[in-house]
Amino acid sequence: MDKAEMLRLYRQMVQIRRLEEAAAGLYQEGKIGGFLHLYIGQEAVGSGVVSARRPEDRVITAYRDHGIALAAGMPAKTVLAELLGKAAGCSRGRGGSMHLADVNLNFWGGHAIVGAHLPLAAGMALADQYRGSDAATICLFGDGATNIGYFHEALNLSVVWKLPVLWVCENNLYGMGTAVDRASAVGEMRQKAEGYGMPSARVDGMDVLKVRQASEEALTHVREEGPFFLEAITYRFRGHSMGDPERYRGSEEVKKWQEDDPIGVLRKQLLAAKAAKEPDLATLEAEVDEEIREAVRFAEESPEPGPEELFAHVYADEGGDSWQ
Amino acid sequence: MAVITMREAISQALWEEMERDERVFIMGEEVGVWGGSYAVTKGFYDHFGPKRVRDTPIAEGVIVGAANGAAMAGLRPVAELMTINFAFLAMDQIVNHSAKLHSMFGGQFALPLVIRTVGGGGRQLGATHSQTPDVVFAHFPGLKVVAPGTPGDAKGLLKSAIRSDDPVIFIEHATLYQLRGEVPEGQILEPIGVSKIQRQGEDVTIVTYSKMLQTSLLAADQLAKEGIEAEVVDLRTLRPLDLKPVLESFKRTNRAVIVEEGWQSYGIGAEVATRLYEQAFDYADAPIRRVAQKEVPLPYNRTLEQLALPQVEDVVRAVRGVL
Numbered sequence: 321m322d323k324a325e326m327l328r329l330y331r332q333m334v335q336i337r338r339l340e341e342a343a344a345g346l347y348q349e350g351k352i353g354g355f356l357h358l359y360i361g362q363e364a365v366g367s368g369v370v371s372a373r374r375p376e377d378r379v380i381t382a383y384r385d386h387g388i389a390l391a392a393g394m395p396a397k398t399v400l401a402e403l404l405g406k407a408a409g410c411s412r413g414r415g416g417s418m419h420l421a422d423v424n425l426n427f428w429g430g431h432a433i434v435g436a437h438l439p440l441a442a443g444m445a446l447a448d449q450y451r452g453s454d455a456a457t458i459c460l461f462g463d464g465a466t467n468i469g470y471f472h473e474a475l476n477l478s479v480v481w482k483l484p485v486l487w488v489c490e491n492n493l494y495g496m497g498t499a500v501d502r503a504s505a506v507g508e509m510r511q512k513a514e515g516y517g518m519p520s521a522r523v524d525g526m527d528v529l530k531v532r533q534a535s536e537e538a539l540t541h542v543r544e545e546g547p548f549f550l551e552a553i554t555y556r557f558r559g560h561s562m563g564d565p566e567r568y569r570g571s572e573e574v575k576k577w578q579e580d581d582p583i584g585v586l587r588k589q590l591l592a593a594k595a596a597k598e599p600d601l602a603t604l605e606a607e608v609d610e611e612i613r614e615a616v617r618f619a620e621e622s623p624e625p626g627p628e629e630l631f632a633h634v635y636a637d638e639g640g641d642s643w644q
Numbered sequence: 645m646a647v648i649t650m651r652e653a654i655s656q657a658l659w660e661e662m663e664r665d666e667r668v669f670i671m672g673e674e675v676g677v678w679g680g681s682y683a684v685t686k687g688f689y690d691h692f693g694p695k696r697v698r699d700t701p702i703a704e705g706v707i708v709g710a711a712n713g714a715a716m717a718g719l720r721p722v723a724e725l726m727t728i729n730f731a732f733l734a735m736d737q738i739v740n741h742s743a744k745l746h747s748m749f750g751g752q753f754a755l756p757l758v759i760r761t762v763g764g765g766g767r768q769l770g771a772t773h774s775q776t777p778d779v780v781f782a783h784f785p786g787l788k789v790v791a792p793g794t795p796g797d798a799k800g801l802l803k804s805a806i807r808s809d810d811p812v813i814f815i816e817h818a819t820l821y822q823l824r825g826e827v828p829e830g831q832i833l834e835p836i837g838v839s840k841i842q843r844q845g846e847d848v849t850i851v852t853y854s855k856m857l858q859t860s861l862l863a864a865d866q867l868a869k870e871g872i873e874a875e876v877v878d879l880r881t882l883r884p885l886d887l888k889p890v891l892e893s894f895k896r897t898n899r900a901v902i903v904e905e906g907w908q909s910y911g912i913g914a915e916v917a918t919r920l921y922e923q924a925f926d927y928a929d930a931p932i933r934r935v936a937q938k939e940v941p942l943p944y945n946r947t948l949e950q951l952a953l954p955q956v957e958d959v960v961r962a963v964r965g966v967l
Binding site: 378410412415421422423429433438441444445446469470473474476480632633635636637 | 669695700703708713714717718721737740741745752755785786788809810
């Protein structure tokens, strides 16, 4: 990978980390409602996978979606405006943290029912196949989603119809607070893909360069042969959502994983490859800090949707919608 | 005007819309090689091919889910659920996705899909294969729910459903496929969300839809022999509900009976009666009556099944009760 791209990924991951830290603060101040699931610790997976796509490739994910939205190219201010329920949010304040999307970036959400977006991914891939496009659909989900019926229905159909889907399991070792070995019959999620005759790979999800390479190879397979299953082993440093008492794991375990902080790993790689010097990275980090501060300011100052918005967008037939 | 069966009318609508728009395709269990479990799509596979007539695994979650995804990406799927009872296996996709994604993402994309499905009892299929849960789907904003009672309406409404940019649940009745009726040739479109007076009368308003339209028309014929003229209003669409013709009729007749095949509790009758009381209380000359299925899981035994389902005599009795 060229040095500029490594630096871009570094900036991306720092941007995700800083945005999530800002979001945690806004949540604690009571400015963000509902649930808030932070991507801190998993930045290398979303950044690595999404960076391997072509513009025509679709991306869809679950509810831990802020990092994926940023990786897909959504501006931080648009993410934060949605978290604050503002009219300038990507979903006009109707979606919130779990429902970010921008179809112009080919980012299709942000879906909050575990496993339910896997069939959606299969359908979008079907649409691309139907039209004769060679676009792929990248579908990210957690280890918890591999235990639900949707997962099996969608994987099976993707093989039967040879749909161009890259299934990406972000295995962060816990489905909410239940460890993988307490919920899943097999320890490696990719074993479930083998049951459908689907090729798979397992990658270190704390190393963005490895994730990027594995994703490129996987996408080549998807375009040429059909669906592929990529399992990225990762870890979330924060709770499942804000307010998680974390009774299911000890602080020692978290600390041990933090030694493999994906941002720290890439930082070392950048310095070792002489792609950047310490001061360059410090400057970059300061720029990102300023970007996020500005984005928070924008989101806080942006107007709320008006009451006339309440009945907008229930039906598309009634007109006035931007999707056309 | 041609007289054809409900099955032929639905089949024609699908065929014409597939010929008209390359984005329209069919997916579901046995829709292709088999020709449809109710033979609605017979001949489609040979004519349109496996790309546009797609046999799926028996997996309702991904049938509706993939249809949702294909619709998000701009195709116009017609997903078939073999019976409405199997829609419960796809309920999350229908309720949490078909109905919500357009709104929840601020109108960024539409979901132009049709879910064709078959409901109703009366064929001794037992409790899990005989339900009429239409009202369940009508509960959710974001969905449109259509349930025709004549071949002409079936054709015109299905064509409109396929052209709609919104998700439409299109409910056919298992015992109406052989029903014959006049269907205009060619590109007829019936508007979704418009109720229709199917029989005129001045003495009482019967509000109904789907199979119960036919039951109500038979009841009206019987009542006519006694000199009672019933006006029969066919809702045709359960969401959005067009109450205007019902209200106008009720204001003339001052008496109403609501007939539905599903269970009475929390049903169509409850909704329509409440709206009539809210909007035309002073016009009522008698309490509104409801005819519906007895509140039991439908038994297999033919006598018991028929006892549970609303019959012509039940409608006649209810009408006499409001006069």
